[in-house]
Amino acid sequence: MGYCSCSQLLSSLISFPKSCSPLSTTQVIPKGFGQSRVSGSLFANSRMQQTMSFATMQEDKGLLMKTSDDNSKLRIPHVLTVAGSDSGAGAGIQADLKACAARGVYCSTVITAVTAQNTVGVQGVDIVPEDFVAEQLKSVLSDMHVDVVKTGMLPSVGIVKVILQSLKQFPVRALVVDPVMVSTSGDVLAGPSILGGFREVLLPMADIVTPNLKEASALLGGVQLETVNDMRSAAKSIHDMGPRNVLVKGGDLAASLDAVDIFFDGENFYELRSSRIETRNTHGTGCTLASCIAAELAKGSSMLSAVKVAKRYVETALDYSKDIAIGNGLQGPFDHLFKLKHNIHNSWRPQAFDPSDLFLYAVTDSRMNKKWDRSITDAVKAAIEGGATIVQLREKDAETRDFLEAAKACVEICRSHGIPLLINDRIDVALACDADGVHVGQSDMPANVARTLLGPEKIIGVSCKTPEQAHQAWVDGADYIGCGGVYPTNTKENNITVGLEGLKAVSLSSKLPVVAIGGIGVSNARSVMELGVPTLKGVAVVSALFDRELVLTETRKLHALLKETPTHSN
Numbered sequence: 274m275g276y277c278s279c280s281q282l283l284s285s286l287i288s289f290p291k292s293c294s295p296l297s298t299t300q301v302i303p304k305g306f307g308q309s310r311v312s313g314s315l316f317a318n319s320r321m322q323q324t325m326s327f328a329t330m331q332e333d334k335g336l337l338m339k340t341s342d343d344n345s346k347l348r349i350p351h352v353l354t355v356a357g358s359d360s361g362a363g364a365g366i367q368a369d370l371k372a373c374a375a376r377g378v379y380c381s382t383v384i385t386a387v388t389a390q391n392t393v394g395v396q397g398v399d400i401v402p403e404d405f406v407a408e409q410l411k412s413v414l415s416d417m418h419v420d421v422v423k424t425g426m427l428p429s430v431g432i433v434k435v436i437l438q439s440l441k442q443f444p445v446r447a448l449v450v451d452p453v454m455v456s457t458s459g460d461v462l463a464g465p466s467i468l469g470g471f472r473e474v475l476l477p478m479a480d481i482v483t484p485n486l487k488e489a490s491a492l493l494g495g496v497q498l499e500t501v502n503d504m505r506s507a508a509k510s511i512h513d514m515g516p517r518n519v520l521v522k523g524g525d526l527a528a529s530l531d532a533v534d535i536f537f538d539g540e541n542f543y544e545l546r547s548s549r550i551e552t553r554n555t556h557g558t559g560c561t562l563a564s565c566i567a568a569e570l571a572k573g574s575s576m577l578s579a580v581k582v583a584k585r586y587v588e589t590a591l592d593y594s595k596d597i598a599i600g601n602g603l604q605g606p607f608d609h610l611f612k613l614k615h616n617i618h619n620s621w622r623p624q625a626f627d628p629s630d631l632f633l634y635a636v637t638d639s640r641m642n643k644k645w646d647r648s649i650t651d652a653v654k655a656a657i658e659g660g661a662t663i664v665q666l667r668e669k670d671a672e673t674r675d676f677l678e679a680a681k682a683c684v685e686i687c688r689s690h691g692i693p694l695l696i697n698d699r700i701d702v703a704l705a706c707d708a709d710g711v712h713v714g715q716s717d718m719p720a721n722v723a724r725t726l727l728g729p730e731k732i733i734g735v736s737c738k739t740p741e742q743a744h745q746a747w748v749d750g751a752d753y754i755g756c757g758g759v760y761p762t763n764t765k766e767n768n769i770t771v772g773l774e775g776l777k778a779v780s781l782s783s784k785l786p787v788v789a790i791g792g793i794g795v796s797n798a799r800s801v802m803e804l805g806v807p808t809l810k811g812v813a814v815v816s817a818l819f820d821r822e823l824v825l826t827e828t829r830k831l832h833a834l835l836k837e838t839p840t841h842s843n
C-alpha cells in the first residue's frame with residue numbers, strides 16, 4: 274500500500290478518499306491501521322503484521338471492540354497520554370484521565386514531569402529523566418493495545434526524541450499533539466528550546482496539533498495573531514510543518530465575543546464557533562480538549578467529528594462548572610463528570626435508598642388532577658404535607674414538554690422536603706429533571722437497562738405479580754418492587770388482581786423491599802400491612818389520595834391509620 278496518513282486511513286474506513294486506495298471487503302489491512310510517518314518514512318513493527326478484515330474494522334468503530342484474535346473478548350478504546358502531572362488535578366495527566374473516563378475510553382499514562390501546581394500558579398517542576406520516560410512508554414506500548422497517543426507537557430527535546438523512537442517501535446493509529454508551552458497561569462512549562470523538537474520531530478508525525486494563540490504564535494516565530502484571519506494563516510503555516518490537521522484555538526482572541534477555533538485539514542478551513550462561557554474555571558481546557566479528540570479518534574470518529582465532539586464536551590463541562598469554587602487562585606479547575614454543581618446546589622440528595630420511604634407512597638394521576646382542576650405541583654405539595662414519604666409522578670396523558678416542566682418543579686419541592694421523587698415509565702424525563710429514580714412495569718424499559726441508563730445512585734422500582742418477577746427485579750439491580758393490584762382498581766385498566774395471598778407470596782419470596790398497590794385506602798390498608806411480612810414496607814396509593822377533593826386531609830388520614838397499624842417496622 275502506498276503512503277497514507279493516519280487520519281486518511283481513519284477516514285478511509287468511512288469514505289475512501291481519492292488519495293487513499295479503497296480496500297475491498299476481502300482485502301486485509303494492518304491492525305493498528307494508522308501508519309504514522311516520521312519525515313516521510315513509515316513506521317513498521319510486528320503489530321502491523323497482524324491482519325484484520327475490513328468488515329471487522331468497521332465493527333472496530335464501536336465503543337467496545339471485538340478483537341480479531343479472540344471473539345469472546347471485548348477491547349475498550351485506549352488512549353495513552355504522555356504529559357505532566359498537575360498536583361491541583363485541573364490539567365495535565367489528571368485532566369486527561371478524567372476526560373477519557375468521561376468519554377468512555379481507557380487511558381494509560383506516561384509522566385514526563387511532576388509539577389507542584391494549584392489554582393494560583395506553578396510552584397515547582399521536576400522533570401522525569403528521559404530514560405524513565407522511555408521505560409514507561411515501553412511498559413505500556415509493549416503490553417497494551419494503544420489506539421491513540423496524545424502528548425501534552427514535553428519539557429525537553431530529549432523526551433520528544435524518546436517519543437519518536439517509541440512510536441517507531443510501537444506504531445499507533447493516531448497521534449494528537451497538544452503543544453503545551455505555558456500554563457494558564459502564565460508559567461513556562463516547556464522552554465523555547467522545545468520549539469525545534471515540535472517543528473522538526475513531533476509535528477511531522479502528528480495527525481492533529483492543537484495550539485492556542487500563544488503556542489501558534491511561538492511555533493511561527495512570534496507572529497502576532499489578533500484576528501480570525503490571522504488564525505487561518507497560522508493554521509495554514511503550521512500545517513506546512515507536517516501535521517495532517519491543525520486546530521488553532523481562539524479562546525484568548527480579544528477581538529471576538531464568541532469562542533472561535535479554526536480547524537484546517539490541509540484542504541478546507543472550518544470556523545468552529547460557540548458562545549463564550551464566562552467562568553474562572555478554565556484551567557485544563559487545552560489538555561481536556563486534546564484528550565477528548567484522542568478519545569473520539571480511538572472510538573473510530575473522523576477527525577472533524579472528533580474535534581466537534583471534543584469542543585462541545587468542553588463547553589458543556591465549562592457551563593456546568595462555571596460557578597464551582599475550588600482553590601483561591603485566578604484559574605480554577607472544572608468538573609469533567611458534571612457532578613460537582615449538583616452536589617453543591619442541591620440541599621438534599623438521597624445517599625442510598627431507604628426502604629422505610631415506601632411507608633406511604635403517593636402516586637399522582639393526570640386524569641384525577643384534571644378532574645379536580647389541580648396542578649401536579651399542588652397535588653404533590655398537598656400529599657407531602659399530609660405525610661407521603663415518597664412520590665411518583667404517573668402522568669400518562671401529559672405532553673412530554675409539560676411533563677418535564679412539572680417534573681422539574683416537583684423535584685425542587687420534594688428535594689426541599691427530603692422526599693424522594695420517582696417518575697413512572699419515563700427514563701428520559703427522569704434523567705432530564707434529575708429525579709431520584711423511576712418506577713417501571715413488566716412491559717416498560719427493562720430494569721437492568723434502566724439501571725445502566727440511570728447509574729448506580731438512582732432508585733429503581735419494578736412492578737411484580739409473581740415471585741419469579743421479584744427475583745428477576747433483584748437480579749436486574751432494582752431497589753424495591755411494587756406488588757399488585759392487591760384489590761380491584763379503576764385506576765389501571767385490565768390489571769390482574771393478585772389479592773392478599775399473591776402479595777404475601779411475592780413479599781415472602783422477595784429479597785427486595787415491597788410496596789403494595791391497587792385499590793388500597795383507609796378501609797383496607799390495615800389488612801394489607803397486617804400481613805406482617807418483614808419485606809412489606811408500605812402501601813402505594815393513587816385514587817384514595819388524588820381522586821378526592823382534599824388531598825392533604827386524605828393523606829393525613831391514611832398516614833395516621835398506617836402509624837397505628839402494628840407491623841414489623843413500627
Ligand SMILES: Cc1ncc(COP(=O)(O)OP(=O)(O)O)c(N)n1
Pocket residue numbers: 634636665667697698712713714715717734735736754755756765788790813
Ligand atoms: C409503586 C408502584 N407499583 C406498581 C406500579 C405499576 O407500574 P406499571 O406496572 O408499569 O403500570 P403503570 O403504572 O405504568 O400503568 C406503579 N406505577 N407504582
Ligand SMILES: Cc1ncsc1CCOP(=O)(O)O
Pocket residue numbers: 757758759761762763764765768790791792793813814815816817
Ligand atoms: C398503577 C397500578 N399498578 C397496579 S394497580 C395500580 C393502580 C393503583 O391505583 P389505585 O390506588 O387508585 O387503585
Ligand SMILES: [Mg+2]
Pocket residue numbers: 697698712713714717
Ligand atoms: Mg409502567
